Each structure stands twice: as C-alpha cells, then as structure tokens.
Amino acid sequence: MLTQVYPVFFHIGAVLIPSYGAMAALGVLMALFLAQRTARIAGVDAGQVWNLCVVALSAALVGQRLLLIAINWNDVRRHPTWMLGLAMIHHPLLGAAGALAGVASAGLYAHLKGLSVWSTADALAGPLALGLALEQFGGLLAGSGYGTASTARWAVTYVNPLAARWSGTPLGIPLHPVQAYAALGFFTLSASLLAGLAARRQQGDIAGSGLLGFGVVVFMTELWRDPEGRGALLGGMLDGPQAAAVLLVLAGGLVLMERKGASRKSEAQHG
Numbered sequence: 001m002l003t004q005v006y007p008v009f010f011h012i013g014a015v016l017i018p019s020y021g022a023m024a025a026l027g028v029l030m031a032l033f034l035a036q037r038t039a040r041i042a043g044v045d046a047g048q049v050w051n052l053c054v055v056a057l058s059a060a061l062v063g064q065r066l067l068l069i070a071i072n073w074n075d076v077r078r079h080p081t082w083m084l085g086l087a088m089i090h091h092p093l094l095g096a097a098g099a100l101a102g103v104a105s106a107g108l109y110a111h112l113k114g115l116s117v118w119s120t121a122d123a124l125a126g127p128l129a130l131g132l133a134l135e136q137f138g139g140l141l142a143g144s145g146y147g148t149a150s151t152a153r154w155a156v157t158y159v160n161p162l163a164a165r166w167s168g169t170p171l172g173i174p175l176h177p178v179q180a181y182a183a184l185g186f187f188t189l190s191a192s193l194l195a196g197l198a199a200r201r202q203q204g205d206i207a208g209s210g211l212l213g214f215g216v217v218v219f220m221t222e223l224w225r226d227p228e229g230r231g232a233l234l235g236g237m238l239d240g241p242q243a244a245a246v247l248l249v250l251a252g253g254l255v256l257m258e259r260k261g262a263s264r265k266s267e268a269q270h271g
Contacts, residue, residue, distance in 0.1 A: 007142040007162045018166070023138025028057060031131035034194075035124055041197050042123035042206075048113055049123060056106040063101030096244060118203035118259070125210030126197060129190035132214075133183045140179035143169030147176030147224045156180075168228070176224040185217035204259035211252030219245035 009017045032053055039049040110120050139145045140156070143163030147156075155174035163169040192213070197206050222230075222242045231240035238246070 007160055007166060009141075019141035020135075020138040020144050020166075023141065024135045027131035027134030027138070030134060031127035034127040034130060038123040038126055038194070038197055039120075042119045044115060044119050044123050048115055049120060052106050052109045052113075052115070052120065053124070055109050056102040059105035060098035060102035064095075064098040067097045096240075116203065118207060121207035121210075122197060122200060122203060122205070125206050126190050126193035129186045129193060129210065129213070133186035133190060136179045136183040136186060140177055140183065143167045145179055146170070146226050147178035148226050150174050150176040150224075152176065175226075178221055178224040181224060182217060182221040185221060189213040189217060202259055204255055208252045208255035208259060211248050211255060213252075215245040215248030215252060218242070218248070 007019050009019050009022050011017070032050065035049050035053055036046045039046040106120075106124075107117070109115075110117050136145075143158045143160075144167040146158070146167065146169045151174065154177060156177040157174050158164070158169045158171050161171070164171050189210070193206055193210050196209065200206050219242050222239055222245070225241075227239055231243075233239070233243050
C-alpha cells in the first residue's frame with residue numbers, strides 16, 4: 001500500500017513547487033515537442049502547429065481562470081489576493097471550460113491559417129493523450145481527482161495536509177489510485193495513436209480514434225473516482241465526466257463514419 005505521496009516536489013525558499021503543476025507543465029512541454037514530429041508525419045506545417053498549440057493552451061488557461069473568478073467573484077472581490085490561491089483548485093467543470101476554449105481557439109486558428117483541420121487533429125491526438133497521462137500522474141502525487149475507498153494492495157493513502165487543503169483529499173484512508181489508472185490508459189492510447197498515425201489510410205482516422213479512446217478512458221476510470229463535486233445525471237447512473245465521455249465516443253464514431261463516407265465518395269469520383 002502506497003502512503004508516501006507528495007503534493008509538493010520541493011521548496012525554493014518560501015516558494016512551493018506543486019507536484020500537480022510541475023507534472024502538468026511537463027505534460028504540456030512533452031506534448032508540444034512531440035507535436036512537432038507528428039505534424040511532419042501528418043503533412044502539416046510544424047511551426048503553425050506549435051503556434052496553434054500555444055494559442056489553444058493560452059485560451060484554455062484564460063477560460064479556466066475567468067470561470068473560476070466568476071464562480072468565486074464575491075470572495076475574490078473581498079480578498080483579491082485569493083486569486084493566487086485559485087490556481088491550486090482543480091475541478092471537472094474547469095477542465096471542461098478549458099477544453100472548450102482551447103478547442104474553439106484551435107479551430108479558429110486553423111481556419112484562419114488555412115490548415116487542414118483533419119490532418120492537424122490527427123497530428124495532435126497522440127501528443128494530447130501523452131500530456132493528459134502526465135497530468136494524471138501529477139494528480140496522483142497531489143491527491144487531485146482522488147479515487148474511492150479501496151482495500152486493494154495497490155491502494156494509496158494520503159497523509160500530507162496540503163493534499164486535503166488543495167484538493168479536499170481525505171487523509172489516512174486507502175483510496176484507489178484512479179489517477180494512475182487514467183495515466184496508464186492515456187499512455188496506452190497515446191502509443192496506439194502514434195503507431196497508427198504513420199499508417200493511417202485517410203485524414204481524420206487518428207482524430208476519430210482518439211475521440212473514441214479519450215471517451216473510453218474517461219468513462220472507465222470514473223468508475224473508481226470519488227463522485228464528490230462531479231455532478232450526477234440519470235438518477236446517479238452517470239456523473240458529469242462520464243456524460244462528456246459518452247459524447248466523445250459518439251463524436252469519434254461520427255468522425256470515423258464521415259471520413260469513411262468521404263473516402264468512398266472520393267474513390268467513386270476517381271473511379
């Protein structure tokens with residue numbers, strides 16, 4: 001049973017370097033650099049893909065922060081310095097807001113620069129999965145998005161008060177290391193998408209497969225994630241992230257069907 005999990009990597013004087021933030025930043029950097037290679041494989045300008053990623057990431061961070069400030073506006077207005085502490089808060093709603101802002105800005109940038117949407121999406125699917133895997137590993141260290149109680153030998157027990165303060169993690173209780181489950185799922189998905197990119201038959205295949213994979217990983221891992229603050233739908237049968245996962249799976253299926261239909265139409269025209 002794992003008990004020594006640290007929400008702080010190290011201190012620089014009075015400054016804390018949070019494990020979650022450090023791993024999330026590493027995930028972003030790894031995804032950015034990997035996207036340079038996948039862009040070339042997909043036949044997209046690597047420089048433009050880099051710019052697109054920076055634009056999408058900036059939009060995601062701004063979107064998350066604006067929503068967080070709006071939700072906590074009364075408190076922030078009375079205590080402006082709390083804005084610094086808001087960076088420690090992680091919530092599915094914030095993740096969804098950031099994802100929507102990032103995707104919208106990426107789509108707009110691709111349109112304005114004349115990039116192939118499908119090839120760009122193919123190039124980004126694998127790096128995105130890798131970035132999410134590292135982000136989830138950071139969540140494991142920090143206690144963010146913690147799991148349900150567990151008696152498994154591989155359960156994790158948090159004892160650092162910062163885990164409770166920053167993420168509301170229960171202390172002294174063995175929990176499923178659901179963040180590790182998600183990290184493993186995203187790592188596996190990333191490897192599969194990267195292997196399939198070079199052998200793709202048509203544009204959009206990797207993007208569609210990625211949407212399916214993201215949905216499956218999120219849906220399955222939510223089964224072991226504590227439901228606190230994650231919403232409930234259909235009488236508790238689904239939580240918010242699972243509902244989003246179902247939409248991702250449906251979107252992936254539609255993309256693959258549309259791409260297959262487009263391929264048949266193109267073959268018929270050239271036949």
